[in-house]
Amino acid sequence: MSNASQPDFSHEAFHAKRLNIPQTSICGVDEAGRGPWAGPVVAAAVILDPKRIPKGIGDSKQLSTLKREALYQPILDQAIDFRIGIVEADEIDAINILAATHKAMAQAVVALHSSPNLALIDGNRAPNLPCPTxxxxxxxxxxLSIAAASILAKVTRDRIMAKADSIYPGYGFGDHKGYGTKAHRTALDRLGPCKLHRLSIKPLKGFNETY
Incomplete structure (x- = not known):
């Protein structure tokens, strides 16, 4: 398996050979939104077609907004299958962010049209899934499968937060996407939290939801 700086399909090929399964039965899973003060955590599961992988796929954190947006539709069009899972802020408060992240990942994987034989998970802890991980x-x-999932999750979440900017004006959700910036803190001090805020996290403890 390659340790190159750009993602490739070697992990998928390695595990397909190891388990004697088709590469087209392996999904990549990743999330966006574990760290923000507001908004949902979003996960994506993607099964790529090894013969039709859009060029330029990489770690979503290393790509510009324009590049992620440019890759989003080609991934949807050329992937064998993809699904999104979303867990909102109130449930994050109720069950904690790790459990919420795993729930969003499970939602995405379970919703795939065909059950994968293996899920490649970004990170060191896997959710409880109906397939090996x-x-x-x-x-x-x-x-590449995980990188594609990271792009779908990130773009989906960014679009959710951009829409939230008009529903909850004044917080700057369209700019910071719910992350903890100075401008976000200033807005919280002025307006108090809204329904999108995660009241269980340390920066927001002591606040009460105002609208």
């Missing part, structure tokens, strides 16, 4: 630390920079 393989965790890959830094997987969004190593596996």
């Amino acid at each position: 393989q965790c890959i630390i830094g997987g969004d920079g190593l596996s």
Whole structure:
């Protein structure tokens, strides 16, 4: 398996050979939104067609907004299958962010049209899935399937937060996407939190939801 700086399909090929399964039965899974103060956590599961992989796929954190947006539709069009899972802020508060992340990942994988034979998970802890899993630390920079999932999750979440900007004006959700910036803190001090805020996290403890 390659340790190159750009993701490739070597992890998928390795595990397909190891398990004697088709590469087209392996999905990549990643999330966006574990760290923000507001908004949902979003996960994506993607099964790529090894013969039709859009050029330029990489770790979503290393790509510009324009590049992620440019790759989003080609991934949808050329992937064998993809699904999105979303867990909202109130449930994150109720069950904690790790459990919420795993729930969003499970939603995405279970919703795939055909059950995968293996799920490649970004990180070191796997959700409870109805298929075998393989965790890959830094997987969004190593596996094309995980990288594609990272792009779908990130673009989906960014679009959700951009829409939230008009529903909850004044917080700057369209700019910071719910992350903890100085402008976000200033807005919280002025307006108090809204329904999108995660009241269980340390920066927001002591606040009460105002609208």
